[in-house]
Amino acid sequence: MEALLQTKIFKVSLERLLLNGGQTLYMVGWSLLFGTVLGAAMALALALCRKGGLAENRAVYTVVSIYINIVRSIPFVILLVAIMPLTRAVVGTTIGSTAALVPLIVYISPYLARLIENSLLEISPGILEAAQAMGATTPQIIRYFLIPETLGSIVLGLTTGTVGLLGASAMAGYVGGGGVGDLALTYGYEKMNTPLMVLTVIILVVLVQLLQLAGNTLSRRLREHR
Amino acid sequence: MIRLEHISKRFTGPGGTVDALKDVSVHVEKGDIYGIIGFSGAGKSTLLRMVNRLEKPDSGAVTVDGQSLAGLSKSGLRQLRRKIGMVFQQFNLLEGKTVFQNVAIPLVLEGVPKERIARRVTEVLRFVELEDKRDTYVSQLSGGQKQRVGIARALATEPAILLCDEATSALDPQTTESILHLLKRVNREMGVTILLITHQMQVIQMICNKVAVMENGQVVEQGSVLEVFGRPRAEVTRRFVRTVINDRIPESILDLVRKEQRPCQIERLKFIGSSVKKPVISEICKTEGVEVNILGATVQEMQDSVMCVFILQLFGSDNDIARAERTIDGAGVLRERVVIS
Numbered sequence: 001m002e003a004l005l006q007t008k009i010f011k012v013s014l015e016r017l018l019l020n021g022g023q024t025l026y027m028v029g030w031s032l033l034f035g036t037v038l039g040a041a042m043a044l045a046l047a048l049c050r051k052g053g054l055a056e057n058r059a060v061y062t063v064v065s066i067y068i069n070i071v072r073s074i075p076f077v078i079l080l081v082a083i084m085p086l087t088r089a090v091v092g093t094t095i096g097s098t099a100a101l102v103p104l105i106v107y108i109s110p111y112l113a114r115l116i117e118n119s120l121l122e123i124s125p126g127i128l129e130a131a132q133a134m135g136a137t138t139p140q141i142i143r144y145f146l147i148p149e150t151l152g153s154i155v156l157g158l159t160t161g162t163v164g165l166l167g168a169s170a171m172a173g174y175v176g177g178g179g180v181g182d183l184a185l186t187y188g189y190e191k192m193n194t195p196l197m198v199l200t201v202i203i204l205v206v207l208v209q210l211l212q213l214a215g216n217t218l219s220r221r222l223r224e225h226r
Numbered sequence: 227m228i229r230l231e232h233i234s235k236r237f238t239g240p241g242g243t244v245d246a247l248k249d250v251s252v253h254v255e256k257g258d259i260y261g262i263i264g265f266s267g268a269g270k271s272t273l274l275r276m277v278n279r280l281e282k283p284d285s286g287a288v289t290v291d292g293q294s295l296a297g298l299s300k301s302g303l304r305q306l307r308r309k310i311g312m313v314f315q316q317f318n319l320l321e322g323k324t325v326f327q328n329v330a331i332p333l334v335l336e337g338v339p340k341e342r343i344a345r346r347v348t349e350v351l352r353f354v355e356l357e358d359k360r361d362t363y364v365s366q367l368s369g370g371q372k373q374r375v376g377i378a379r380a381l382a383t384e385p386a387i388l389l390c391d392e393a394t395s396a397l398d399p400q401t402t403e404s405i406l407h408l409l410k411r412v413n414r415e416m417g418v419t420i421l422l423i424t425h426q427m428q429v430i431q432m433i434c435n436k437v438a439v440m441e442n443g444q445v446v447e448q449g450s451v452l453e454v455f456g457r458p459r460a461e462v463t464r465r466f467v468r469t470v471i472n473d474r475i476p477e478s479i480l481d482l483v484r485k486e487q488r489p490c491q492i493e494r495l496k497f498i499g500s501s502v503k504k505p506v507i508s509e510i511c512k513t514e515g516v517e518v519n520i521l522g523a524t525v526q527e528m529q530d531s532v533m534c535v536f537i538l539q540l541f542g543s544d545n546d547i548a549r550a551e552r553t554i555d556g557a558g559v560l561r562e563r564v565v566i567s
Contacts, residue, residue, distance in 0.1 A: 130318035133278055133389075134332045135307035144331060149320060225322045225363035 010196040011046050012187050021203070023097045023178035027169045031104035032162055039112030039161075042068065044142065046113065047120040052126065054138055064136065069112035076168045080175060100169070100177030108165050116155030119150045152223035158213025163208050170204070180204060227276055227389065227419045228254040233286035235272055246272045247283070248443045254413070254436075259413050259420045259452075261430040263466055264440035270423040273440070274389055277421060278310045279303055291386065308336060311380030311418075315392035317372045321365045325356060328364055329378045336383065350378040353416075354408060370401035377408060381416070388412060390422035394429060406432045427470045431455070431528050439463045452531060456560050471526050473535045475564070479521050483539065483566060490541045492521070493551070496560040497534040500515045506557045507538070510550040516542035537564065 005015040045064045049057040075084070080103045082096045087102040123146055131145045147154075170181025180200050188197035235247040246269045254260045264270045275281035276288050279295050288295040290306060298306065309566065319328050326347055333343045350358050354374040364375060368546070373393060380388055390409065394402040410433045412418050424430065430437050430451060438448035439462060446460040455471065458464045468474070473494055483492065495506075509520055519539040526533045540547050554561045 124316075124318070126314060126316050126318040127320070128315060129280060130312065132280060133307060133310070133312040134335055135304040136335050137304065140335050144334065145320070148322070223322065225365050 010199055011191075011193055012183070016187070017183070020178050020180055020183040022023055023182075024166070024169055024180045026097055027100055027104060027177060027179060028162065028165050030189035031101050031108055031169070032158075032165055034101075034105045035108040035112050035161070035165070036158060038109035040116055042110065042113035043116035043120055046117045047146075048138070048142075054132075054141060060159055064113075068113055071106065071110045072114070076171055077174065079103050079107050080171065093151070095176040097177045097179070100175055103175075104165065104168055104172065107168055108161060111164060112158065112161045115161055116154055119153035119157050120146060122153055125151050152219045155215055155219040155222060159212060159219075162215070163212055166204065166207065168209070180181070227256045227258070227291060228252075228260075228421060229287070229289040230273065230276060231287045233273065233276055233283045233288070235269075235276075235281065235284050241452075248278075249286075250443070250445050251286075251446065252438055252448065254276065254421050256418060256419055257417065258414070258436055259409070259422070259434045261434035261437045262421070262423045262440060263425065263427065264423075265425055265462075266439040270440050271391060274421065274423050277387070277389055278307050278312065299446050305423075306334070306405070308383050309385050309387065311383070311385040311388045313373070313376045313380050313388065313390045313393045315395050317369075317376045317396075319364045319375055321373060322363070324361050324363055325351070325367070325375050325378075326360045328375055329382055332379060342373050346382060347378075350381050353381070353411075354378045368401075369397050370404060373397065373401075373405050374408065381412065381418070382418075386417075386419060388418050388420045390420060390424075392424055393422065394426065395424065399499060402426075402428070403432070408531040409433055420504055427466045430466075431526065433529075436527060439466065449534055451528060452498050452533070455528065455533060456496050471533065471535060472524055473522075473537070475521055475566075477501075477539055480566060481522070486539075488541055489543070490539050491547050492564040492566060493538045493540060493554070494562050494564050495535070495536040495538060495554060497532075498560065499531045499533075501558045502532055502534055504555055504557045504559070506535045506538070506559055510540075510553050514542075514550040514553060516540045516546045516547055516550045 004015065007014045009017060037038040041192060042064050045060055047053060048055040051058075067093050068124050071079070083103055083106060087094050087099050090102050091099050093099050119179070127145055127149060128141065131141045136144065169177070172179055173182025180203055184197050184200040187193060230250060230252045233250045234245070237244045237246055240416050250269070252260070252262070252273070260293050262270045262273060276283055279288070280328070290310070293306065295306070297355045320331070328405060329347045329350060330343050330364070333346060338346070348357070351360060354377055356371060356374050356378065359371065364372060367375065377387060393409070394405050397405060406429060413420050422429065434451050436449065437451050437454050438445045439454070439460060440446065441460070441462045447454055447458070447463045452465060455467055463556055475492070507518055510516055517540070519541070520536060522537040524535050540550055542550070551561065559566060
């Protein structure tokens with residue numbers, strides 16, 4: 001086993017490859033989870049509070065919308081450095097995979113919010129009217145009508161978001177977050193190991209293909225009977 | 227049951243303001259099937275939505291079952307809405323869910339226990355004759371079946387009132403008839419008061435007992451269906467009535483009439499309800515000495531009554547004709563002279 005792990009692939013041990021691969025999954029997985037929760041909350045706020053929405057509230061809508069636009073206009077590398085004080089306050093350090101989660105979540109949640117918002121707005125006004133006519137409360141409308149009716153579309157949006165997240169996580173190597181991107185930079189680019197760089201690119205390409213395939217399949221399942 | 231009093235509503239959009247409703251009053255009694263007819267843009271859809279407050283009036287009062295809607299709290303309004311079923315032109319069902327799931331939704335919202343939901347859903351599905359489609363996905367149903375699901379969903383909570391928003395407008399004539407038949411059963415067997423809006427006179431003719439005709443945000447005519455059909459006053463009402471009862475004289479016959487040399491008078495007679503039984507035409511032939519030529523006749527079944535329209539050509543002296551007219555009027559038959567140009 002030990003010998004196997006020490007096997008060199010393009011001058012890098014298999015152990016290193018697996019470790020960095022695992023770091024990427026760790027960063028993408030957790031930031032996707034928290035990013036989705038925060039993004040969905042913001043998306044609901046936008047969809048409900050917008051003009052003509054179920055809980056029209058101009059102040060909330062404007063604040064959330066402007067926050068999203070501001071965060072989305074900052075390049076990830078800059079965001080990574082800019083929010084270091086926040087990162088330190090939350091996880092106690094600014095270095096490592098866990099520390100990279102904070103900027104990743106801050107970066108991806110507004111993006112996911114926009115994607116989910118678009119999906120939520122696809123719901124037919126007639127369905128909402130029927131729900132209101134039944135005497136449904138706003139939480140009930142969200143749970144029984146809004147989310148189930150748009151879930152297939154939301155999943156497609158989340159897939160797009162995850163691919164974006166994978167790209168952002170590659171930059172986390174900059175703060176010692178590790179991951180596949182770090183592999184390409186530190187061991188590939190800086191040591192002029194071109195074959196290794198090509199390998200990491202291939203890994204990323206395959207990963208994105210698999211993600212998209214999984215997202216499309218799940219989304220189709222959810223819309224199966226429509 | 228439903229009282230809409232002096233309702234006005236104005237919409238302000240980018241294209242200026244529109245007075246959707248102008249001082250509209252409609253009273254629906256318990257057990258009625260009340261139809262509101264009008265062309266699109268007449269304001270009938272807005273008026274219907276006043277009843278469950280999907281629209282708020284700018285002025286005027288809405289009372290449902292003795293309860294004023296104006297002072298209702300949010301939860302009070304939800305309670306009220308649960309007692310009013312609503313059916314839509316586009317069905318507005320959850321397409322990705324089964325028939326059962328769709329019909330169950332209003333009960334789920336109320337927190338009814340599962341076994342009771344299952345029992346009630348089975349009951350209403352049997353009523354709308356869709357028991358066998360219980361586990362079918364809505365997307366696989368035809369338009370008529372979808373509307374049956376819509377009606378079943380609206381009835382699940384045993385409402386006292388059913389609002390129908392152009393419920394048959396997206397359906398073909400045959401399906402329309404079967405849905406109308408179903409609505410009539412809902413009214414008769416479940417005792418549900420129905421308020422519906424439509425632009426099809428056929429709907430009014432087949433199931434309504436009362437009708438209001440709307441144009442440009444106003445009710446131009448209202449009353450019992452027989453009354454309004456028999457004596458339409460507003461031009462728009464006449465146009466609607468003509469879509470189901472053809473009381474025009476065909477052009478070819480008009481040509482013949484124009485060539486007629488003898489003095490004559492054309493009359494349009496409407497027999498409604500009990501006056502149908504009276505032998506008025508033979509009477510005027512026998513006693514008033516006029517000759518009668520029937521230019522056209524139609525019979526329409528309406529509710530539990532019938533309406534016959536006769537177009538007669540009377541030959542005789544002015545005196546004879548005047549006497550014949552009095553006889554006709556005396557028999558309670560609606561009569562009007564037709565002037566041919």
